[in-house]
Amino acid sequence: MKSKVAIVDCRKYKSELVDHAVGAAVELLGGWQEFVSPDESIILKPNLLARTEPETACTTHPRVFGAVGRLLKQAGFQNLYYGDSPGNHLIGVEQTAEGCGIRQEAEALQIEAANFSEGEQVPFPQGHAADHFVLCKGVLEKDAIINLCKMKTHQLERITGAMKNTFGCVYGFNKGASHARFPNADAFGKMIGDLNLLVRPRLHIMDGIMAMEGNGPQSGDPTPMYVILASADPVALDSVFCRLVNLNPELVATNVYGKEYGIGTCKMEEIELITEEGVLSMEEAFSRWGNPDFNVERDPGFHGQLKSIGFLQPLLDRKPYIKKANCVGCGICVQACPLDEKAIYMKKGKPAYRYRKCIKCYCCQEMCPEKAIDVKTTRLARIADRNWKL
Ligand code: SF4
Ligand code: SF4
Incomplete structure (x- = not known):
């Protein structure tokens, strides 16, 4: 049925x-x-x-x-x-x-x-x-x-x-x-x-x-x-x-x-x-x-599909980053990070990332009340997405 x-x-x-x-x-x-x-x-x-x-x-x-x-x-x-x-x-x-x-x-x-x-x-x-x-x-x-x-x-x-x-x-x-x-x-x-x-x-x-x-x-x-x-x-x-x-x-x-x-x-x-x-x-x-122009991620790569590329993974991950002009320094993003050893911390009143620890869960981006965190795709990831069958 x-x-x-x-x-x-x-x-x-x-x-x-x-x-x-x-x-x-x-x-x-x-x-x-x-x-x-x-x-x-x-x-x-x-x-x-x-x-x-x-x-x-x-x-x-x-x-x-x-x-x-x-x-x-x-x-x-x-x-x-x-x-x-x-x-x-x-x-x-x-x-x-x-x-x-x-x-x-x-x-x-x-x-x-x-x-x-x-x-x-x-x-x-x-x-x-x-x-x-x-x-x-x-x-x-x-x-x-x-x-x-x-x-x-x-x-x-x-x-x-x-x-x-x-x-x-x-x-x-x-x-x-x-x-x-x-x-x-x-x-x-x-x-x-x-x-x-x-x-x-x-x-x-x-x-x-x-x-x-x-x-x-x-x-x-x-x-x-x-x-x-x-x-x-x-x-x-x-x-x-x-x-x-x-x-x-x-x-x-x-x-x-x-x-x-x-x-x-x-x-x-x-x-x-x-x-x-x-x-x-x-x-x-x-x-x-329908809205064909609706802004949503349509690329077939990356999200959870890169299981066997080992050392390249960090270069291909989509990274959160701070849009400093929007940030008011509230620290909610730091509270939202689920890691014991946080991958985002406050530095001189503004958040900063420790990307090597970051698991790309985007909780910080999700919880920022000021639209001050966005997620960017690296240049290598864009090239890979166009050219590789991952
Ligand atoms: S939650 Fe947003 S506004 Fe608050 S400190 Fe983090 S990035 Fe800045
Ligand atoms: S993406 Fe997740 S792990 Fe990385 S800093 Fe933000 S909340 Fe922490």
Whole structure:
């Protein structure tokens, strides 16, 4: 049977429009009762990467969160919670949610915060890459998760969508430790695959009304895509996102391992794209919503695929670097580095890199609130990408 992905047009973050789009997308998949039941406790899990304004397109927009909460409540699902473990654990879950406008929506709808401020180690011996996770307690205490992900780029994984959004179920600084344990896109993709097998959100709803392109997941540029996507299959959902931005889904490690682990499919012939007007081909959907110029990494090389080039690896890695004019010296990038012996440190009030120690996890880039860290491809890597079959 094909994986269904619902796609509904939405032009503005206006409550009536977003409520309609989210409601229509879920109806196209059979309605809420296909995924959850009213006697279950349900966590709505937005992307709360950082305490940023909704207009930056860094986090799930509060209107999308509000639409899901409101529609569920109207349909008789009263036992709702919300939560996500933000990138900067020191700021706190509810403070981050407040900065993103999510807490206000939650309070208006009487949706309580689940416990994402404490963690518990969970063995996962059947994991392909990870044999345990430290999950937020809220994830363990509640029955079901509805994943409210954001359509964004990501410097390590190319995109962050439904699969990667589950990473916020991992508690606090353990996310940084995971970057250290799984330091490239390939290994990280395997770990994200395992995490999805463990937490298995029931339904994934993607906020693609205003997406983020370029230097994501925090410092990119908002760009309109005008869609709400929904699916029970996170790999299919992310793959449709990829196709809409002219990126081969099989270049995304979370898709590759999501398919290999049986979570879903990234093959378009195994995906049925449904709209309010009926079934559409991917080509028809692309002509309506696609953006071939969306700024995302499309080169087939580098990310987790350079396994056998030994001493050349450091010359080919994509390096983070500081854009000094933007840097305010806050030191968040140093806190974000997951290594015991940090590969970024403060020198005369500004950060500096120890590239020989750096594992290229890009946590520093991800957490910089000032867009002061970018990632550059070395000249040798560009030459290799053009000329070598790596
Ligand atoms: S690079 Fe960003 S996170 Fe690091 S000190 Fe500068 S502004 Fe702060
Ligand atoms: S310096 Fe940045 S990219 Fe390098 S290991 Fe630390 S957080 Fe990761």
